[in-house]
Amino acid sequence: MTLPRTPSQTVGPYYEIGLCRRSEKELVPPGAPGAVRLNGQLLDGEDAPVSDGVIEIWDAENRRWGRCGTDGDGRFSFVVGRVPHLEVYVFARGLLKHQLTRIYFPDAANGAPPTLVAEQEEGGLRFDIRLQGERQTVFFAV
Amino acid sequence: MAVTDEQTPIVLPDDPSFGPEVQLDYPGYRSTRLRAPNRPLVSLPEKLHDLEGPVFGNDALDELDNDLTRQHGGDPLGERIIVTGRVCDENGHAIRGALVEVWQANAAGRYHHDVDRHPAPLDPNFSGAGRCLTDDDARYRFVTVRPGAYPWGNHENAWRPAHIHFSIFGRLFTQRLVTQMYFPGDPLFAYDPIFNAVRDPKARGLLVARFDLDTTTPEWALGFQWDIVLGATPVET
Numbered sequence A: 001m002t003l004p005r006t007p008s009q010t011v012g013p014y015y016e017i018g019l020c021r022r023s024e025k026e027l028v029p030p031g032a033p034g035a036v037r038l039n040g041q042l043l044d045g046e047d048a049p050v051s052d053g054v055i056e057i058w059d060a061e062n063r064r065w066g067r068c069g070t071d072g073d074g075r076f077s078f079v080v081g082r083v084p085h086l087e088v089y090v091f092a093r094g095l096l097k098h099q100l101t102r103i104y105f106p107d108a109a110n111g112a113p114p115t116l117v118a119e120q121e122e123g124g125l126r127f128d129i130r131l132q133g134e135r136q137t138v139f140f141a142v
Numbered sequence B: 001m002a003v004t005d006e007q008t009p010i011v012l013p014d015d016p017s018f019g020p021e022v023q024l025d026y027p028g029y030r031s032t033r034l035r036a037p038n039r040p041l042v043s044l045p046e047k048l049h050d051l052e053g054p055v056f057g058n059d060a061l062d063e064l065d066n067d068l069t070r071q072h073g074g075d076p077l078g079e080r081i082i083v084t085g086r087v088c089d090e091n092g093h094a095i096r097g098a099l100v101e102v103w104q105a106n107a108a109g110r111y112h113h114d115v116d117r118h119p120a121p122l123d124p125n126f127s128g129a130g131r132c133l134t135d136d137d138a139r140y141r142f143v144t145v146r147p148g149a150y151p152w153g154n155h156e157n158a159w160r161p162a163h164i165h166f167s168i169f170g171r172l173f174t175q176r177l178v179t180q181m182y183f184p185g186d187p188l189f190a191y192d193p194i195f196n197a198v199r200d201p202k203a204r205g206l207l208v209a210r211f212d213l214d215t216t217t218p219e220w221a222l223g224f225q226w227d228i229v230l231g232a233t234p235v236e237t
Helices: B201-205
Strands: A036-043 A053-059 A064-069 A075-080 A085-092 A099-104 A119-121 A124-126 B080-089 B099-104 B129-133 B139-145 B163-168 B177-182 B222-225 B228-230
Touching: A036 A053, A053 A075, A064 A075, B099 B139, B129 B139, B163 B228, B177 B228
Parallel strands: A036 A124, B080 B222, B080 B228
Antiparallel strands: A036 A075, A053 A064, A053 A085, A085 A099, A119 A124, B080 B139, B099 B129, B099 B163, B163 B177
């Protein structure tokens, strides 16, 4: 038996009401051994910040999950544990279906597409997500 | 008949070849223009197909999270409704304990959100957010009020059909879904580019709840049934 799948629709501009009632940005406590600050920016096809997006990350190895809405500058921020990679879903107004990508830690990047490798920056790691264009982040077919 | 705004058709004709997939670069929905990815997708990394996703327990819920009409001091205005359905995968396997999150406008078509400037009244007794876990029969159930339609500025005289936003976590990481549930017979369907970005009319129909007299509670609330089907769970070997 195969049932038809329910289609996707955009998360829209008001997702905060339903999805961001709790702070879920810390997969590990900020002071924990190995805790890393992960900052990033969600950008559109003209490199303008996307201020109404949601980023979800999943540390499958340690079963730790987090979610962060982007701010007025399209920025998001998490505290994560040190792992080889994190799975990432991206949602936004104007994005009719969420996109799947992956963040590789710089020391575990062996051969990963450059857009998926986080960069070292002062105080932690940086990972920007570009929805469109020549420098678009690699997204996976689900 | 395509409804048009200058040169951009707001609604394109049906195209069943899309199946359950939404058209990411649907031209009538203007915000897709700079946000729809336009590079080819890359095949899924090995092991992601059967990777388990996050599991949420009762600690993810607050009391009354599944009753949006009782989260404040008084009753919200509007038509009280019950929205319920089952969550399963494409093979019909029930997904129990799935976290279902909802958010919606109030009965006047206004969201409890700073960005919403629609000059319709806020309701002090309605925040419009709910959560629940599917039960042993894989069923979710919310009590709420029927949301109003609202204008959204995408094109001349643009109004969203009444809808409730849904977010669902399946058992597997790849069974994640965020979508919108609509109400049967809405006259705005023909003019809404977000709804019509699902080009296959059969797939689009799956976004529309069904009025159900058995779910309707006498002297209390109308009932709607809406089942949710997530992607397949690979056969365990």
